[in-house]
Amino acid sequence: MGTLKQIIVVGRGPAGLYLSTLALAQGVGVTVIADGLGSCALWGGHWDFVSRDEQGHVVQDPWRWWEGRPPVPEADPVPRSVWRAWWQDLARFWRQLGIVPDHEPPRTNRWLVTPVGTVRPVFLAPQWHWAEEEPRPVTLVGFHHFIDFPVEVAAQNYQQETGCRAEVLVLPHPPLWTPAWQPLQWAWYFDTDPGREWLKDALRAASAPASLPLVFPQILGVDRVDAVFSAIQAALGVAVGEIPLTPPSVGGLRVQRRWERWLRRRGLRLWSAHAVRATATSVELEDGRMLTADAVVLATGGILGGGIQVAVNGAATDPLTGVDLGQATTPRDLGRLGYPRPEMAVPVVGRQVGGRDCDRQGMGGAMILWSGRRVWRHLEAAVGEEAPSRHEGNVGRLS
Amino acid sequence: MRETWDACLKCTLCVSQCPVVSVNTDFPGPKALGPEWYRRWQASPGEVMNHVHDCTFCQLCEAACPVAVPVAHLIAEHKAHALSQLGWRNRLRDSLLARPHRVGQWMPVGTVPPLVRRWGGLSRRVRFPSRRRGRVAELGPALSPPRGVVGLVQDCYSRAYDPELVNMAAALLRLWGYQVRLLPKSPGCCGAAAMAQGRPALAHRLAGGLWAQLAREGQGCDVLVTLNATCDGTVRDEWARDGFGLSLPVRPFDALAMEAPAAFWERLRLFSMPDSVWLTHTTCRGKVARGDGHLLALAARAGFPSVRPVDAACCGAGGSYAFKAEHEATAEALAEAIRRQVAEEGAVAGIITDSGTCALHIEDATGVATHHPAYWLYHRYRESLGEGPANERKRS
Numbered sequence: 180m181g182t183l184k185q186i187i188v189v190g191r192g193p194a195g196l197y198l199s200t201l202a203l204a205q206g207v208g209v210t211v212i213a214d215g216l217g218s219c220a221l222w223g224g225h226w227d228f229v230s231r232d233e234q235g236h237v238v239q240d241p242w243r244w245w246e247g248r249p250p251v252p253e254a255d256p257v258p259r260s261v262w263r264a265w266w267q268d269l270a271r272f273w274r275q276l277g278i279v280p281d282h283e284p285p286r287t288n289r290w291l292v293t294p295v296g297t298v299r300p301v302f303l304a305p306q307w308h309w310a311e312e313e314p315r316p317v318t319l320v321g322f323h324h325f326i327d328f329p330v331e332v333a334a335q336n337y338q339q340e341t342g343c344r345a346e347v348l349v350l351p352h353p354p355l356w357t358p359a360w361q362p363l364q365w366a367w368y369f370d371t372d373p374g375r376e377w378l379k380d381a382l383r384a385a386s387a388p389a390s391l392p393l394v395f396p397q398i399l400g401v402d403r404v405d406a407v408f409s410a411i412q413a414a415l416g417v418a419v420g421e422i423p424l425t426p427p428s429v430g431g432l433r434v435q436r437r438w439e440r441w442l443r444r445r446g447l448r449l450w451s452a453h454a455v456r457a458t459a460t461s462v463e464l465e466d467g468r469m470l471t472a473d474a475v476v477l478a479t480g481g482i483l484g485g486g487i488q489v490a491v492n493g494a495a496t497d498p499l500t501g502v503d504l505g506q507a508t509t510p511r512d513l514g515r516l517g518y519p520r521p522e523m524a525v526p527v528v529g530r531q532v533g534g535r536d537c538d539r540q541g542m543g544g545a546m547i548l549w550s551g552r553r554v555w556r557h558l559e560a561a562v563g564e565e566a567p568s569r570h571e572g573n574v575g576r577l578s
Numbered sequence: 579m580r581e582t583w584d585a586c587l588k589c590t591l592c593v594s595q596c597p598v599v600s601v602n603t604d605f606p607g608p609k610a611l612g613p614e615w616y617r618r619w620q621a622s623p624g625e626v627m628n629h630v631h632d633c634t635f636c637q638l639c640e641a642a643c644p645v646a647v648p649v650a651h652l653i654a655e656h657k658a659h660a661l662s663q664l665g666w667r668n669r670l671r672d673s674l675l676a677r678p679h680r681v682g683q684w685m686p687v688g689t690v691p692p693l694v695r696r697w698g699g700l701s702r703r704v705r706f707p708s709r710r711r712g713r714v715a716e717l718g719p720a721l722s723p724p725r726g727v728v729g730l731v732q733d734c735y736s737r738a739y740d741p742e743l744v745n746m747a748a749a750l751l752r753l754w755g756y757q758v759r760l761l762p763k764s765p766g767c768c769g770a771a772a773m774a775q776g777r778p779a780l781a782h783r784l785a786g787g788l789w790a791q792l793a794r795e796g797q798g799c800d801v802l803v804t805l806n807a808t809c810d811g812t813v814r815d816e817w818a819r820d821g822f823g824l825s826l827p828v829r830p831f832d833a834l835a836m837e838a839p840a841a842f843w844e845r846l847r848l849f850s851m852p853d854s855v856w857l858t859h860t861t862c863r864g865k866v867a868r869g870d871g872h873l874l875a876l877a878a879r880a881g882f883p884s885v886r887p888v889d890a891a892c893c894g895a896g897g898s899y900a901f902k903a904e905h906e907a908t909a910e911a912l913a914e915a916i917r918r919q920v921a922e923e924g925a926v927a928g929i930i931t932d933s934g935t936c937a938l939h940i941e942d943a944t945g946v947a948t949h950h951p952a953y954w955l956y957h958r959y960r961e962s963l964g965e966g967p968a969n970e971r972k973r974s
Contacts, residue, residue, distance in 0.1 A: 213869075216642040220594050355603040359610060363593050367600045401600070427594045443887045446878065448871035451641055466818070 183207055183473045183561035187462050189454050190478030191217030193226075194529035194547045196438050198476055200272065201555040203445045205562050210472065212462055214453040217435070223397075223423030224278070224430035225310070226269070226548075228262075228302040230288060230541025237300055240287050241545075250549040251532065257549060265548045270303060276437040277405060280306040290314050290341075292394065292422045296333030297340050302544060305430055307404055309394045309420025314341035318391040321349045327362050327424050328396035346388045350381045365398040366429045369407050375400075378407070379414045392418040397429045404433060454479075457525050474558050477527045526554040583652060584620070585645045586613035592639035592649050597862070597892035598632055601911035605632050608639035612652035619659075626660035632908065633657070634896030635774035636862030637811075657776020668699045668902075675898040676772040676780055679765035682738025701906045705942050707739040707934065714745035717959055722755030722839040726800035729761045729826070731792070731813070733806035735934035737765060743934075743949075746956035747805055747831055753959070754838045759799060762791040768812040770863070774897055782820065785812070789822040802828045805950065807860070807932045808897065811867030830868065832876045832932065832951050842959070847881045849962045854927035857920070859888040859940060859948075861933045862896075873930050876951055880958060882930075886923065890915035893931075895939035913943035920944045930954055 186202050188195045191213035199209045228241035238244045242259055249256045266284035273279045288300035289310040296319070304310040309317070319337065321330025334345035352360075353368060354377070360368075368374040378399075387393060393411065399421055400407040411419050423430045443449075453465040461471045528550040530543035537543040592608040593599055599607045611630050618625055630653060639649040661669055674681055688708040695702050728751050736744050748758045766788035769781035792813075796802055802824065804810035814828040858873035870887065877885040894912030899905050920926050929948040931937050937948040 211869075215644050216591050216595060220591055221589065357604065357606075359606040360603075361590065361593060361607070363590070364599060364603065364607070368603060370600075427590045432594050440889055443871055443874070446871065446874065448875055449865075449869035451866060451869040 181562050183558055185210070185472040186474045186476060186558065187212060187470060187472040188476050188478055189213075189457060189462060190529070191215070191449070192219055192478060192529070193217075193222070193544075194551060195478035196435070196442065197269075197547055197551045198478060198528050198555060199442055199447060200438075201551060202558070203442060203447060205559065207558075207562060208446065208448075209442075210448045210450055210470065212450045212452055212454050212464070212470065214451070219435035219438075220428060220432045221426040222431045222543075223308070223428045224434040225291065225301045225304040225308060225423070226544025227300075227537075227541040228266075228288070228545050230300040230302075231539065233540070235539070238288060239300070241302060242286075245545070250546060251535070254549075254553075262545075262548075265552055266303065269548065273303075273305075276434075276441055278305045278434055278437060279303065287312065292317075292333075292337065294328050294333065294396065294422055294424050296336030296345070298337070300541065305434060307397065307399070307408070307421045307430060307433070309392070309422055314343045316344040316346075316391055317394045318346040318348050318388050320387075320393055320395045321347065322365075322396075323349060323352045324356070324358065325352070325365070325396065325398075328422065333422075344391075346391060348385055348387050348393070350378075350385055353377050353381075362396065362398045362424050362429060363401075363427065363432075366401045366404075369398065369400040370403045375403075375407055375410050379410055382411065382415060387415060387417070390417065392420060394420045394422060397421040397423045401429060401433060402436065459525055473561070475525055476554055476558075477525055478529050526557065528554050582646045583616060583648065584613070586617075586643075586647050587645055589644065591642045591644065592647075595638040595642040595891065597636060597638065597890075597894075597912055598634060598908060601914075602629075602632060602908045605629050605908075608633070608649045608653060611656055612639070612649040613647050615656050616652045619656075626656060626663070628663070630656045630660050631664060631776065632905065634862070634892065634899045635770075636892055636896060637866045638862055638891060641866040651773070651778070654773050654776055654778050654781075658778055661776060667697070668904075671699045671902070672775040673777075675901070676775040676777050677767060677784070678734035678771045678898070679737075679767040682734050683765055695903070699903050701901055701903050701909075703906060704900055704909075705938060706901065707735070707938055709738070710740050710742045712742045714742055714749055714956075715960070717749050717753040717956070718963070720755045721753055721841040724757070725755040726757070727759060727798060728756040728834070729759050729792070729796045729799035729802045731761050731802055731804045731809065731828075733804070733809040733934075734765065734767055734771070736805050740934055740950075743805065743953055747803075747950075747952035750838075750952055750956055750959070751803070751834070754834070754842065756834075759795075761795050761799075761802070762788060763795055764791070766791050768809045768817075770808045770812040771897055774899070785817060785820065785822055788813075789817060789824070792826075793824060796824070796826050799826055801834075802826050803834055804828060804830050805932065805952065806934065807864035807867070810932075811863040815867040830872075830932065832872050835876055835951065835955060836872075836879065843879060843881075845962050846955075846958055849881075851881060851883050851958075852927075853883050854925055855884045855886060855923045856882045856927055857886055857888050857923070857929045857946075859890075859893060859916070859929055859931035859936060861931060861936050862892045864932065865891070873932065873951060877930055877954075880955060882954075882958075888916055888929070889919055893936050893940050893943070895933070895935040897935055900935070900939050909939065910943070913939060916940055917943050920946055928954065 185208040188199050188211045191211055202209045229238050229244050232238055247256050270279055270284050271282040274282045288302055289312050290298040291301035291310045292298055301310050319330050319334050321328055330347050334347045337345040408419050454462045455465050456463040457475050461469055463469050530537045530546045532550040537546055596608050598605045633653045635650050637650040686709055690706050732744050751758045767784045768788055769785035772781035772784055810830045858877055860870045874885050874887050892912050893916055894900055894909035900909035926946050929940055929946050930951050932950050941948040
């Protein structure tokens with residue numbers, strides 16, 4: 180008889196959602212405790228494998244780079260076939276959510292255009308991202324008064340960095356536009372039927388260069404982005420893509436909304452609360468309530484999710500466990516801080532695990548995959564045949 | 579709370595969660611109306627912004643903030659300085675709506691003539707609540723040894739317009755082994771409505787009054803149980819921060835329902851329901867104060883087939899928000915997402931939500947019967963006893 184029927188995941192960022200998915204897919208009930216929105220909307224929605232080596236050079240083939248390299252010093256290297264199975268599984272799942280176009284993970288890193296027209300390596304990217312194996316000529320589309328994407332500068336930089344032509348197309352702003360609009364407001368507008376129609380008409384009127392792909396700032400809708408893409412493609416017959424902007428990222432928000440929708444439909448319970456203490460089987464909330472389950476997993480070490488407390492002298496602590504995480508002298512140091520695994524009684528998942536500099540090397544996705552899989556493998560051993568039904572929902576209880 | 583009023587990092591996560599921003603292109607959003615306005619106000623008091631009164635006070639912005647800026651409360655302060663924007667009629671209207679316990683006492687509502695709607699700044703299209711007071715039968719002897727005394731907190735809406743629901747919840751609690759005491763004895767308000775109308779000082783006063791009532795009348799109770807998600811969030815979550823802490827635990831009805839005796843669930847599960855889709859709607863304030871998925875778990879345990887959560891963050895009701903003429907379009911646009919989901923799901927048999935105004939608004943938008951979980955559990959149990967069709971709804 181299985182002993183793992185309910186788990187608590189503390190944290191609502193990508194690592195928390197990933198671990199929750201692994202558990203729910205096996206019929207294990209999940210309660211997520213989060214004190215805020217999580218870090219999903221602060222990131223573009225793409226998962227990196229490894230983008231740069233320790234010296235900062237671009238890594239073209241992340242599969243090869245990881246060969247013989249352990250994710251953290253005390254662990255074994257992950258065989259290529261295992262990495263492949265993990266990525267394939269994630270891609271297949273994301274495809275179900277309509278996030279990626281293909282269930283196969285990429286063979287190499289691809290090139291993602293940034294808001295200033297430079298390019299950076301990216302691995303598993305949502306279908307909306309303009310991410311290509313080789314840079315190619317494009318038309319960059321801007322809008323009047325849209326300051327988050329300086330299209331002329333971006334075109335210059337793109338041509339300079341890639342040697343490929345970048346045409347510029349500047350569309351007017353919609354009639355309902357006000358100077359207070361931020362990218363999200365543009366995106367919500369394009370979610371509406373009038374917004375989509377206006378965009379089609381504006382593109383037709385602007386006579387975009389034929390045959391070149393149209394690359395927009397990432398504002399082409401939130402929940403109905405696929406309809407916006409289809410409408411443009413049908414109207415103009417060209418490929419369409421987007422460039423993720425600075426946070427809050429519309430791409431990350433799209434991913435979070437779709438992912439959480441899937442989880443909620445499978446009985447995920449979300450507790451809006453601040454956790455102050457965790458043990459292997461319980462979490463104490465700030466208001467004194469205690470939540471119990473068969474296992475607790477911490478996924479709190481994201482970008483802003485409250486996972487790391489940095490004192491004025493730079494001393495970093497995980498406020499949930501009180502574990503000393505080292506010394507942070509610059510904001511960049513936060514990426515190097517990590518939990519002293521594996522001895523901790525409460526398993527931890529997330530990009531911060533192990534002290535890798537995920538920001539500098541672009542390997543956050545890989546670290547989430549590895550840490551999530553490692554913790555889940557440990558927990559999975561306790562999943563029996565009598566796991567509760569997905570909708571049972573009897574996750575945790577108050578005492 | 580004041581130490582975080584000026585802590586905004588400008589990350590804009592609050593805007594990403596704002597339901598009004600998603601449908602109203604004129605609305606500047608919570609960051610501009612809350613923390614950014616507050617900084618300007620500190621430097622140079624006097625400036626207020628247009629559209630500040632379009633905020634529903636759902637508080638989803640606050641819940642999203644990584645540095646605990648009370649964004650919605652700052653907007654409430656902003657509203658308080660911008661009351662003159664409303665004109666005297668709407669000010670008078672909002673002054674009434676800020677005291678829902680008095681509205682419930684004095685106004686049975688129901689049919690509101692078009693002239694009154696126009697004069698009073700009320701929506702011409704929305705349905706106003708009517709009093710439901712059907713007879714509620716007891717459900718039989720308790721299924722459990724005595725479990726203690728519950729102080730069942732009647733929110734303004736249920737007390738005035740849905741006493742039937744209060745009686746159903748009480749009948750269920752007695753069935754589960756609790757003694758039930760209805761609180762407060764005389765109408766009182768938690769202050770949430772006043773805060774939403776931009777009257778923080780009044781909200782504080784009303785909260786203090788109800789707090790004193792509950793503290794006094796709740797003596798001898800083991801737990802206070804709330805029926806309405808907004809009151810629950812305010813009483814349990816906000817009051818403690820505002821210095822109105824209660825010595826009794828405060829728990830929402832569905833949390834107690836999850837602890838109902840095993841015999842209750844066994845009885846419900848003896849009778850399977852016809853295959854149909856049921857939706858659960860967690861209110862905005864419910865999401866903020868508690869999270870999501872609790873109603874779905876309850877419905878699944880009760881044997882409702884094919885239970886799915888409503889995807890929309892906010893239904894548009896926003897307490898009394900949808901009753902106001904100037905919010906008609908926003909409230910309808912927000913409800914559109916639920917209407918679309920109902921159409922996509924196919925035959926939706928019912929919607930479960932723990933707010934009277936949300937239920938009213940959703941029912942109007944979708945045409946699907948929408949009620950509190952206590953209503954659905956009560957009827958389901960009556961049917962399992964072979965006593966259905968239970969209590970027909972009667973409107974006064």
